[in-house]
Amino acid sequence: MASDDDFYDYSYDEDSDGEAMEEDGVEDNDEPKAQEPPLQCWAIEKEALSAAQQQDLSMVMNLFNIKQHHARALLIHYRWNMEIITDHLDRKGQDRMLTAAGVVLQKSSGVASGRSRRVTCGVCFDDFSPRDVSTMDCGHSFCNDCWTGYFVSSLDSGKKQIRCMALKCPAICDEAVVQHLLRREHPAAAERFLDFLLQSYVDDNTAVKWCPSVPHCGRAIRVAAGESEAPLCEVECLCGHSFCFRCAARAHSPCPCAMWERWEAKCLGEAENVKWLLANTKTCPKCLRPIVKEGGCNHVTCLQCGQSLCWLCGAATGQAHSWTSIAGHSCNRFTAEEKKKVSDAQRQLRRYEHYYKRYEAHDMSHKSERDKLGPAVAELVTRMESCDSLVLKHAAPYLADAHRSLLGCRQVLSRSFVFAYYMFDDEDDVRGTRPPLEDTVEKVLFENFQEELEGNVERLSKLLERTSMPKEGDQKEEELLDTTSKLPEEDRKPSEEELLLAKQALNLEQELLEAKQEALNLALAIERQCRNMYSCIQDELLPMLVEPMAITAFQKKGPSKALPA
Structure with a gap:
């Protein structure tokens, strides 16, 4: 039986945080400074908001x-x-x-002097005894009925802070007085007032936001921030929903908030239409309108402009045709199109199709790797940790970490196509009057990082799938893992079946260790490429925009996970 040292690969060291770093890779002090420590954040249950406030x-x-x-x-x-x-x-x-802040401290302690027995309300002008009149910190006094009606009206208009109803008085009404008067005749309004006060802790707080999950999980996320505006970060609620803390949309880095907002609006209105148009229509070469073929003949006529075209290739043709051919036209041979003038409408449609298909493809891959590959990797890791081999126990966490890196970098890759769609579009107003970016060093650099990331992400996905999801007919891994390090005792001769099984177990152990080392190297590579791409976006591309934009720092473990408050 091989010893543990026979299977350890010393091409990496353990740093102080227990993270593997390649010796021949990019050192920490040479890496782009696009990564920051995870932000501290807490998930507060709705019932606990009052205590936090x-x-x-x-x-x-x-x-x-x-x-x-x-x-x-x-x-x-x-x-x-x-x-x-x-x-x-x-x-x-x-x-x-x-x-x-408009805070007016108390000016008087009573509504009338000791000699007064009646008080005149300044709203209804009736006389009341002192116990039927309430005075705010500013010294203004009105009868309780007028105060109550004013409070109800203010709540109906959505006010969370109720100010004194005296003309141009900025004083905030005492919450205890508001509650006392509302509870007498309007208990529902009193509860609504308490809800408003509670909501102000979230709605008016730059460091707290409701989790935007649907259906709503009822939690609020609080981040540790010292800025006056909402911090630029991505967080994950205890319910599993990840979102951008600044714009409350689902996590979208490395795409800035403004670009992501445009993309979601565009996809919501155009994605399904574009899918159907691409699958079922051809563009008229004359008027550019979409055409649907209703008959079996491949000669089609546009009803708008009368242009004839071939349904197979979309090229303009004459009107003479038969059921089997079109006069003077043939498209059975493939020829490269040289210097073809594509209209702006066609170019925009094809450009949107190019970026949308890649964005959607990587997004679907992420869902599959999360929902199908994830449980398979978790099951394999559990079996490795429970087997007798110390080598496999040591290797198990690295496979789980590699899968987490895969999910995070796959999402980064998907959203990078959204950024590219807007950043490199010369006709969109996102860059204003800045010069075009075609064939610039910055664009080539970004696309090189994107291409390298895409290739390694696919390699890591295939590796984890091959390792954790063996094909049907292969011997079950759990059976072999159970036999790892369990050779027959020395006092008896092992049978051929036991020797074969032990040999297969050792081969599996070697394969898993090789897969672990390859997964570790690929995970380090895609994390480094993500950091490079983030730095390229933040330092080279975003400064070219007329509208100031920023992106969150790259986090290899994804959005900061909220802790229970």
Whole structure:
């Protein structure tokens, strides 16, 4: 039986994080700086949002010694960003910050002096006893009935922050007073007010967004960010849905948000139409309108302009024809088309078809590798980890890591065609008046990275499929893995069947180790090529755009996974 050392490949070292690095590959200090540490993020259940919100409110209340509704107004004004609040507090001071947020501190503690027994409401002009009148921090007093009607009206108009109903008064109404008055006559409105306050923690917070999964999982994702605007990152909720945190669309790097938004709108309106047109129509060579053939004859006439054409090749012909031939026309021989003038409409359609087919093909491959190949790789890894061979136990995690790299890089490859469709289109307005990019160094460099990535992704996919999904008729791997390292005891002579089985088990062990090393090398290669392509996009191509755009940093393990809050 071979020892463990016989099967270890020392062409890589283990770094401090336990990740394999090639000795002859690109060193860390030479790699493009397009990779950043995964962003910390947490998934908050809807029931726990109130506690998370209250934690931030309590911090601000203690910091400024103010009431809860004042703290909420301050947090909403600064988009619930505690780093910005503490920074502005040091630079501006408390008074300027509160004034900028529209916070008015309490001016009086009562609605009337000790001698007054009745109070006149400034809205209905009726007199009320002090207990039927409520006063806000700004000192304005109105009767409870008028306040209640005003609160209900404000909620119906969708306001989350209710301000004093005195003319041009910026003071925020005390949440406790609002709740107290609404609960008396409008309990449903009181619950709606609480929901509005809870939603403000997500809707007005640059660091928190609802998971956009459909159906909605009910979780909100919070990221650790110190920016004033929504951070540019991709996250994965506990429900498994991955999305761009800035635009809330599904994860789309290395395609910028603006390009991805256009692509989704275009695909939603055109994808199915383009598929049907390509499969069932020919373009009239004269008026460029799509033509559908209704009869069996391959001589077709456009009903719009009367142009005759051959259905087989789409070329213009004369009108004379029979059921078997078209006079003066033959297309049975293949000839290269030289200097053919293609109309703009045809060019755009064919160009869209080119990029869409490749985007869709890689997207479908990703789904197959996730849903079919994934369980097969996971099952193989489990069997390898449970067998007696220490060598296979050590190799098992690398196959699982290679599969994860395959899924991530396959998605990057798919979306790179969306980026290329818009980036290299001279007629689209995404680049404004910048010069065309045909045959430029940047375009060639990008397409070279894309081509290399595509080739290695296909090789890794085929390798994992061949390793984890053996063909029918092959001896089951689990039977051979069970016999690995289980040779007969020395006190008896093994049978021929036992020796054959042990030999097959050793051969399988060697094959799995070779597959593991090849998968590891391919995984490192596609990750490096992804980083190169990201750097090319960020440093060379995006600066050419008139509209400023950016992409998320490459993460070899995909979007940052949210942790339970």
